[in-house]
Amino acid sequence: MGKIWSFIHKLGSPRWFYAISARLMPWFWVAAAALILVGSVWGLAFAPADYQQGNSFRIIYVHVPAAFLAQSIFVSMAVAGLIFMVWRIKIADMAAAMMAPLGAAMTFVALFSGAVWGVPTWGTWWMWDARLTSMLILLFLYFGVIALRGAFSSRDSGSRAASVLAMVGVINIPIIKYSVDWWYTLHQPATFSVTSRPAMPMEMWAPLLIMVLGFYCFFIAVTLMRTRSEILRRESSKRWVRELAGEVT
Amino acid sequence: MAFDSFQDFLAMGGHAPYVWASWGVTGALLVGIVLHARAERRQLLRHLRRRERRERRQPLTNQTSHHTGGRHHEA
Numbered sequence: 001m002g003k004i005w006s007f008i009h010k011l012g013s014p015r016w017f018y019a020i021s022a023r024l025m026p027w028f029w030v031a032a033a034a035l036i037l038v039g040s041v042w043g044l045a046f047a048p049a050d051y052q053q054g055n056s057f058r059i060i061y062v063h064v065p066a067a068f069l070a071q072s073i074f075v076s077m078a079v080a081g082l083i084f085m086v087w088r089i090k091i092a093d094m095a096a097a098m099m100a101p102l103g104a105a106m107t108f109v110a111l112f113s114g115a116v117w118g119v120p121t122w123g124t125w126w127m128w129d130a131r132l133t134s135m136l137i138l139l140f141l142y143f144g145v146i147a148l149r150g151a152f153s154s155r156d157s158g159s160r161a162a163s164v165l166a167m168v169g170v171i172n173i174p175i176i177k178y179s180v181d182w183w184y185t186l187h188q189p190a191t192f193s194v195t196s197r198p199a200m201p202m203e204m205w206a207p208l209l210i211m212v213l214g215f216y217c218f219f220i221a222v223t224l225m226r227t228r229s230e231i232l233r234r235e236s237s238k239r240w241v242r243e244l245a246g247e248v249t
Numbered sequence: 250m251a252f253d254s255f256q257d258f259l260a261m262g263g264h265a266p267y268v269w270a271s272w273g274v275t276g277a278l279l280v281g282i283v284l285h286a287r288a289e290r291r292q293l294l295r296h297l298r299r300r301e302r303r304e305r306r307q308p309l310t311n312q313t314s315h316h317t318g319g320r321h322h323e324a
Binding site for chain 2: 036040044045046047048049054055056058059062063066102105108109112113116117119120218222225226228229232233236241242244245246
């Protein structure tokens, strides 16, 4: 236990995080690129067409990973907010700040690809279906978190407000998840489930799984990279950052 | 391979606008996010480096300089 705690404490130190993330980040970039490349080629060209939806179903390979990330990033942001509020670990707040725009972008991708997919599949690009509406609320929650963070003259106040909104807003996540079961109107139920076998043949869900994993690696890589930048920005007057800036030529 | 020819692949069985619009927007955003993250880091490092060089050029005895003076405390 002692070792784990000292590891967590070190991780909370910006300087140490900056060093360790430099070693981790390349792996996530490589994994993200490889998985997304393989998943795209497989999903676009090799997976069989859906017997009902034809080739429009290939939208699933960007839609579902983006929707997964949109929700996971919000949960990560809320957890980071909690860590920041309880233990005052600055790194958690920096990461949360960097996650928000990425989460908003992924929510937008999920909504956009879903709307485009809806035209040939449902005959409409939008309906006030529970899943669609709760995803739109997620997008507004992301905007709210981003705006709230910037609305204070003191950084710490902005960080606290954004953390609280993320922690409160996380209640929307189970609503998104169960919306398709509670109010089954338009959106189809979950494609993936931990407890049951996939309803799709392997040639269809394998590329989806690969894309989902690729998107998660992408999220981790981008968050590590941008958190490193945020460290340099916030700690720019620290001696180690000054020395680093002096070395890099 | 689910398609007979490259034309077939592009046509997506008549669903080309939907498939390519979704994939195109997603791909463009992912690439944009990576380019932004890279530009952000480069700009930041350039800024820090420039500041470091500027402050090194100033004689350290110059106490009236307007910069933070953090080094004096830490030294």
